[in-house]
Amino acid sequence: MGVNAGRAGAPGTRAGQVIEAVGGVYRVRTDEGIVEASLRGRLKWTGPVPGKVVIGDRVEIVAGTGGAFVIESVRERRTFLSRWASSGRIAKVVAANLDTLLVVASVADPRPSREVIDRMLVMGASGGMEVRLVLNKVDLVGSRAVQAELEGAYRAAGCAVLATSAVTGKGMEAFRAVIHAGSSALAGPSGVGKSSLLNAVEPSLDLRTRRVGRRSRIGKHTTVSSRLIALADGGHVADTPGFSDVGLGGVAAAELDRCFAEFRPFLGTCHFKDCTHVHEPDCSVLAAVADGHIQPERHRSYRTILAEL
Ligand SMILES: Nc1nc2c(ncn2[C@@H]2O[C@H](COP(=O)(O)OP(=O)(O)OP(=O)(O)O)[C@@H](O)[C@H]2O)c(=O)[nH]1
Ligand SMILES: [Mg+2]
Numbered sequence: 001m002g003v004n005a006g007r008a009g010a011p012g013t014r015a016g017q018v019i020e021a022v023g024g025v026y027r028v029r030t031d032e033g034i035v036e037a038s039l040r041g042r043l044k045w046t047g048p049v050p051g052k053v054v055i056g057d058r059v060e061i062v063a064g065t066g067g068a069f070v071i072e073s074v075r076e077r078r079t080f081l082s083r084w085a086s087s088g089r090i091a092k093v094v095a096a097n098l099d100t101l102l103v104v105a106s107v108a109d110p111r112p113s114r115e116v117i118d119r120m121l122v123m124g125a126s127g128g129m130e131v132r133l134v135l136n137k138v139d140l141v142g143s144r145a146v147q148a149e150l151e152g153a154y155r156a157a158g159c160a161v162l163a164t165s166a167v168t169g170k171g172m173e174a175f176r177a178v179i180h181a182g183s184s185a186l187a188g189p190s191g192v193g194k195s196s197l198l199n200a201v202e203p204s205l206d207l208r209t210r211r212v213g214r215r216s217r218i219g220k221h222t223t224v225s226s227r228l229i230a231l232a233d234g235g236h237v238a239d240t241p242g243f244s245d246v247g248l249g250g251v252a253a254a255e256l257d258r259c260f261a262e263f264r265p266f267l268g269t270c271h272f273k274d275c276t277h278v279h280e281p282d283c284s285v286l287a288a289v290a291d292g293h294i295q296p297e298r299h300r301s302y303r304t305i306l307a308e309l
């Protein structure tokens with residue numbers, strides 16, 4: 001990385017990246033190894049989004065008295081990923097500076113929902129991440145038609161699609177190539193195979209699989225640990241509990257249309273500058289839906305999400 005070498009900063013400060021956050025303790029990877037750090041009371045944020053320090057955040061740490069490290073400042077985030085907080089409709093950022101959001105759906109068991117897929121694609125795009133759709137469980141009997149339909153639909157919508165099976169290994173070379181190329185997170189409903197896919201990439205991760213019912217988590221004290229895992233063959237993957245419900249609270253209604261990749265060529269040419277592409281006359285997006293350039297399912301997801309913002 002070499003981020004710190006020769007950097008003009010206060011003496012004793014070094015740069016690093018947060019790779020784990022448990023309670024008030026942050027593990028920070030620096031050029032000179034991994035250290036634990038706490039937060040300075042008055043934290044300096046370079047970026048516009050003060051809040052919690054999360055995995056992926058790039059920080060400056062300084063050695064305090066007795067050799068303990070303190071996070072002094074947080075750099076502006078390049079990308080962010082958020083999900084709904086447990087209560088209310090407030091989305092909180094759970095990871096920063098990741099390159100890619102892999103939206104995982106299974107072709108069967110559980111059945112895929114296009115609206116859920118679209119929400120997660122929007123979340124990734126709105127946070128500035130590159131998004132890809134992973135269609136998992138393609139080994140399941142009778143899943144060919146669903147796979148073909150979704151692959152066709154999302155490729156047509158300008159989204160890269162991977163078809164995988166964590167069980168047979170089908171499509172895993174392409175999946176590995178993406179995972180090892182940068183930093184990513186996997187999002188998708190419970191049971192689609194997110195942990196299984198990561199275990200297939202790196203068995204030593206030994207992530208817990210099989211479906212965990214929502215009910216069984218209730219009553220448990222949730223000591224939530226988020227980690228940014230460095231993979232043996234390169235790349236990092238975020239391991240954050242509860243990625244089945246990504247939050248759209250941080251998305252501005254006026255920016256939602258940009259999060260639908262295939263809408264972009266039509267934006268800016270509607271009759272009204274502030275066109276919402278729902279009911280307005282002379283709307284280029286609605287015209288594109290009418291003549292088949294935009295799929296009605298995608299436009300339906302857009303309308304549903306817009307109504308919530
Ligand atoms: N047939 C088949 N089953 C799979 C595949 N991938 C995962 N499974 C099974 O699907 C179930 C759920 O897989 P997990 O990896 O636990 O799913 P997850 O997305 O991590 O689920 P949560 O952690 O609850 O969000 C397990 O029983 C897996 O063995 C696959 O490619 N094919
Ligand atoms: Mg899992």
Ligand SMILES: [Zn+2]
Nearest residue numbers: 270275277283
């Ligand atoms: Zn419009």
